[in-house]
Amino acid sequence: AAVSSPTSKLLGFTALPTSTSDDFIVPQGYIAQPLISWGDPILKNAPAFDESGTQTSAAQAGQFGDNTDGMRFFPLSENRALLAVNNEYTNYLLLFAHQGKQLTADDVKKAQAAHGVSIFEVERKNDGHWHYLKESSYNRRITANTEMELTGAAAGHPLLKTNADPSGKKVLGTFNNCSNGETPWGTYLTCEENFNGYFAAPGAEMDQHQKRYGLKADKNKYQWHTFDSRFDMSQEPNEPHRHGWVVEIDPMDPTSTPKKRTALGRFKHENAALTLADNGHLVVYLGDDERGEHLYKFVSKNRYNPDNKAANRDLLEDGTLFAARFNADEGELKGAGEWLELTHGKNGLTAENGFADQASVLIYAREAATVVGATTMDRPEWVAVHPDNKTVFCTLTNNKNRGIQDNQPVTGPNPRAENKYGQIVRWEPDSADHTSRAFTWDLFLVAGNPSVHKDFYAGSANITDENMFNSPDGLGFDKAGRLWILTDGKYSNEGDFAGMGNNQMLCADPVSGEVRRFATGPIACEITGLTFSPDQRSMFVGVQHPGEKNAPSHFPAGGNSKPRSTIMVIQREDGGIIGA
Numbered sequence: 334a335a336v337s338s339p340t341s342k343l344l345g346f347t348a349l350p351t352s353t354s355d356d357f358i359v360p361q362g363y364i365a366q367p368l369i370s371w372g373d374p375i376l377k378n379a380p381a382f383d384e385s386g387t388q389t390s391a392a393q394a395g396q397f398g399d400n401t402d403g404m405r406f407f408p409l410s411e412n413r414a415l416l417a418v419n420n421e422y423t424n425y426l427l428l429f430a431h432q433g434k435q436l437t438a439d440d441v442k443k444a445q446a447a448h449g450v451s452i453f454e455v456e457r458k459n460d461g462h463w464h465y466l467k468e469s470s471y472n473r474r475i476t477a478n479t480e481m482e483l484t485g486a487a488a489g490h491p492l493l494k495t496n497a498d499p500s501g502k503k504v505l506g507t508f509n510n511c512s513n514g515e516t517p518w519g520t521y522l523t524c525e526e527n528f529n530g531y532f533a534a535p536g537a538e539m540d541q542h543q544k545r546y547g548l549k550a551d552k553n554k555y556q557w558h559t560f561d562s563r564f565d566m567s568q569e570p571n572e573p574h575r576h577g578w579v580v581e582i583d584p585m586d587p588t589s590t591p592k593k594r595t596a597l598g599r600f601k602h603e604n605a606a607l608t609l610a611d612n613g614h615l616v617v618y619l620g621d622d623e624r625g626e627h628l629y630k631f632v633s634k635n636r637y638n639p640d641n642k643a644a645n646r647d648l649l650e651d652g653t654l655f656a657a658r659f660n661a662d663e664g665e666l667k668g669a670g671e672w673l674e675l676t677h678g679k680n681g682l683t684a685e686n687g688f689a690d691q692a693s694v695l696i697y698a699r700e701a702a703t704v705v706g707a708t709t710m711d712r713p714e715w716v717a718v719h720p721d722n723k724t725v726f727c728t729l730t731n732n733k734n735r736g737i738q739d740n741q742p743v744t745g746p747n748p749r750a751e752n753k754y755g756q757i758v759r760w761e762p763d764s765a766d767h768t769s770r771a772f773t774w775d776l777f778l779v780a781g782n783p784s785v786h787k788d789f790y791a792g793s794a795n796i797t798d799e800n801m802f803n804s805p806d807g808l809g810f811d812k813a814g815r816l817w818i819l820t821d822g823k824y825s826n827e828g829d830f831a832g833m834g835n836n837q838m839l840c841a842d843p844v845s846g847e848v849r850r851f852a853t854g855p856i857a858c859e860i861t862g863l864t865f866s867p868d869q870r871s872m873f874v875g876v877q878h879p880g881e882k883n884a885p886s887h888f889p890a891g892g893n894s895k896p897r898s899t900i901m902v903i904q905r906e907d908g909g910i911i912g913a
């Protein structure tokens with residue numbers, strides 16, 4: 334069994350050292366096993382994974398997608414559940430035998446099929462471990478070509494109409510699905526992040542909206558536009574407006590149509606952290622993961638009905654979007670803040686300022702946030718609400734532009750120039766009311782390297798030679814209030830990152846501030862995606878892109894095998910609660 338520490342009642346495991354090995358390592362007394370890897374078949378008749386890189390789009394469309402990311406466990410019974418999992422992107426060096434050098438039309442379809450969401454049944458069998466069920470009728474692949482519905486205030490707007498869809502309400506697919514959320518009525522939320530990277534318009538000039546959303550005419554690593562005109566902005570200038578949303582999926586009904594919820598705004602969505610305010614409104618916290626972009630909050634117009642789950646199905650259809658402003662006390666790493674409303678006709682969001690209507694505010698939410706004076710952040714990644722429903726935490730992963738670009742001053746929750754390491758900001762809504770416009774904030778943790786730096790780049794007092802890491806990204810609480818931190822950082826183990834090893838998962842006590850390393854990943858991976866069984870005795874964690882850029886990983890199969898993104902299941906040898 335895990336050894337208890339005298340210093341924190343919440344954390345009951347022995348901290349791990351860093352690792353540069355090609356293994357997924359967990360503390361003494363724990364076991365970790367692969368559940369599913371990129372290419373494993375999940376639909377009936379789908380072929381087994383073949384690492385040659387010559388399988389077709391049809392094969393990939395029946396297999397688990399690539400680059401496992403955010404996920405959620407939906408129980409069916411004590412020992413059966415559905416996992417809904419994001420497949421963020423794909424790596425052409427691994428996807429194709431030709432490594433992307435001779436793309437065909439079917440290769441583009443295959444890449445599109447490696448993206449999206451995978452839903453599949455898992456069962457805890459007599460051996461006590463979880464296995465996925467290939468033949469389950471719940472299993473589903475959602476890809477960059479699955480038909481979806483655009484809903485909310487922007488649906489049907491001229492900016493969302495294309496040649497293929499004059500209604501502006503029917504869109505194909507979701508891609509670059511980073512992290513996720515779950516609603517109290519049992520649906521899965523998948524969040525579209527770097528959608529810009531899939532569009533091109535050879536030789537064209539980008540306008541101000543396209544520039545703000547990172548759309549580029551000629552720089553495109555996926556090359557989908559060469560075989561699919563939907564991704565050529567010179568032919569379909571509005572197609573990018575149909576991506577960058579939060580998508581709601583009913584995992585229990587494999588025939589259901591996913592819904593893009595435009596009320597939650599369009600930006601590079603990281604995750605969707607939902608909570609219910611005491612007054613019954615649903616509140617969703619949302620990060621926009623880009624250097625100098627913003628943090629958002631959605632408050633539903635209608636109240637949650639605890640007695641009738643079905644009555645809540647369209648709560649994400651209508652509500653008010655806000656962006657955060659953080660004010661800093663002089664010389665302090667704390668202060669007050671406010672939520673600034675992004676509603677047409679208010680706070681300068683008028684036709685004179687370029688916003689014709691509420692749909693334009695939602696489609697160009699980033700530009701609206703600038704108009705109202707939101708704070709530019711160090712890349713907001715995951716947001717997590719403490720189970721006591723009083724405090725909220727958000728990872729700010731890093732930002733090389735801080736202090737360099739005029740709109741990104743060194744102040745408040747973004748206190749270091751050329752921020753290499755990242756930090757975790759925490760806020761408390763006024764009167765513990767998540768619908769309140771006022772909050773107070775502080776920094777829970779400032780990552781750094783105390784073995785290399787003696788100044789503020791050493792990190793906050795709770796960062797030591799033993800637990801240091803960089804670039805916090807994934808973030809989540811378990812039921813007991815342990816804060817799990819997943820990293821997506823530099824793994825060179827040199828220079829500013831000396832002594833940090835591979836990407837990792839840590840566990841923090843939000844009260845004492847203690848941080849302990851819980852798991853380390855294989856070579857060149859990021860650790861991302863986190864969910865638990867309701868009994869808190871099984872933890873599901875994603876190992877994304879081991880061996881990226883031809884790094885020498887053979888995870889998980891070892892030997893000379895091709896590295897594959899993989900979901901790991903962590904359990905205790907004594908069957909106990911994870912982390913306790």
Ligand code: FEO
Nearest residue numbers: 511526603622714
């Ligand atoms: Fe896909 Fe911001 O990470």
Ligand code: CA
Nearest residue numbers: 511714806807
């Ligand atoms: Ca992330």
Ligand code: CA
Nearest residue numbers: 714730806821
């Ligand atoms: Ca990241």
Ligand code: CA
Nearest residue numbers: 421821859877
């Ligand atoms: Ca990633």
